[in-house]
Amino acid sequence: MSAADTTQATGTGVPAQRATEEPGHVPVKSSPGGTRRGARKYKKGALLPYLLILPAIIAVAAVYAYPLVKTVIMSFQDMGRRELWTGQDPPWVGFEQFTNILGDSEFWMVTARTVLFMTVCVVITMAAGLLIALLMQRVSTWIRLALTAALVAAWSLPLLVATSIFRWLADSDYGLINTLIAKVVGEDFLGHNWFLDPWQGFAIISALVIWGALPFVVITLYAALTQVPKDLEEAAQLDGANAFGVYRFVTWPVIKPVFVMVTTLSVIWDFNCFGQIWLLRGSKPEPEYETLGLYSFSKAFESTSFSQGTAIALITVLLLSGVAVYYLRQLIKTGEVE
Template identity: 75%
Template sequence: MTAADTKAAGPPVPVPRDPEADGSPLSDQGGNGPLKQKRKRKKGELLPYLLILPAIVAIAAVYLYPLAKTVIMSFQDMGRRELWSGDPAPWVGFDQFTNILGDSEFWWVTFRTVVFMAVCVTLTMGIGLLISLLMRRLSNWVRLILTFCLIAAWAMPLMVAASIFRFMADSDYGLINTLIAKVVGEDWLGHNWYLDPIQGFAIITLLVVWGAIPFVVVTLYAALTQVPQELEEAASLDGASSFGIFRYVTWPVIKPVFSMVATLSVIWDFNVFGQIWLLRGSKPEPEYETLGLYSYSKAFESTSFSQGTAIALITVILLSAVAVYYLRQLMKTGEVE
């Protein structure tokens, strides 16, 4: 093209700039630009929180007020007169906590609670794991019957289960004494299991473990179904023993679920109240008091409501430490993966 032709064609026509190429705000005018996508992304991020907002509000309405009232009452000295008259209870600060932590009885009750919880959790998780492993080797119809029995036992009301165990451990007509007497001798007929707190807690432990095993078995069996069978078969072909297959193939897969169930069992067994209360006829002896019963005894039998709430608050703090430890382990597992 000659210079004359260029001059005749006139000045160069500017080419329209593509807004989407450089991220210009004008790109939103078309409806699919970065600004609109960013707004959609923000709405998508807020949607899960909006969906769980009603549940959060309900939980806050049910739990926050009692928790706040418990914290306030633990720093007061509320007795029967303040409860019935409505007069404000005197503020005593940390005196309730000082008296409780300085009482040797409180530490004995705490030690008893921890030991009882440890035994219950160990038996529950051990037996539950063995049964869940056994369910993998059962036929479908036998597994279905076993699952139905477990769910039926889990659905049984606590009062009914406690009545059954109370009858089984009865000193005169109990099934446990009758069976032991047939093996050992007639001396076991009429044996009272609750005269010795260790034997009494053995019966209570049976009730707690019996009620907790169904949940553990069903949950762990669900986790075991996620273990790749080809990995176990490969390990078996390589000469690994049954224990080696479980340790190096099965256990790493079910460990997160096992830890979660174990943590829940710790919290539940630490707060055992109804089983002891019902087996001891609503009047548990001091030797059978755990932290929950000890708090109840201080609050309603000794009419020291503030001291009872302080013990309950200490229990919550102890269980919160367990929950924090579990969350830290869960976060570490996520980081490793």
């Protein structure tokens, strides 16, 4: 078809190819050289984030990779005091350390104690943290700021100082807890030692752990609650939903990913609880107060069975890894549903 025929076909006096173009359109011809330069720039820009975090990755690998590899190797050896002092290579024993540990009833008793202690602390921490976070939404600004400042101050308190405070509170002779209870039940309660009974002793330890974990949980959950759309809550109330219905169908789906993540961190932290028990018991915790972390330490340094202690630590890491993987899978499923 000729140019004249094309012009007649359009009926506008403009060739068909130009008629389909928008007014002011300037065709741009791409050159192979420009495409290659753009690709190179894109590759450089894509590599930039990885180059920026490379020093941090190297530092983390240097700090954590070597101890982890050394722990795995030592768990398959039989390192004692002689090998530690002389520098001799310890003999390889394969899975003997793991077989001895898993066949020991004391290990399973300590594991059950650790799981029970962790469960109580996490449940109370998350329940109290969520209630306090919900309360912070309903108080005035000044009260919320004062409560936030108090939480941050408690969060920044060193573990040694916090433990000293709780040791004074639970002291058998001068403790505030005994003094307050004695005013209610009678003077006979003065001089009561809370740590003679492991159940009562773990109640004091749990109170210390929960008190130290609450600030992080409350502040994080309150930040998640601020992301709940107010218009959705108002729409649910207009549709006749009560307070529980609004929380269940509007608030909870929004804060659930954050709640699960904080719960995961709480499980890991409370499962590895060491300093609180160690300091409250004067650096010499009784066997009744041993959790997996203290049990591993006791086997390694008090029984001088370093390989057995590292094997217990490795089992603990594997248990925590399973918990973390489970919760991360739940988070991924939640993201896919949303």
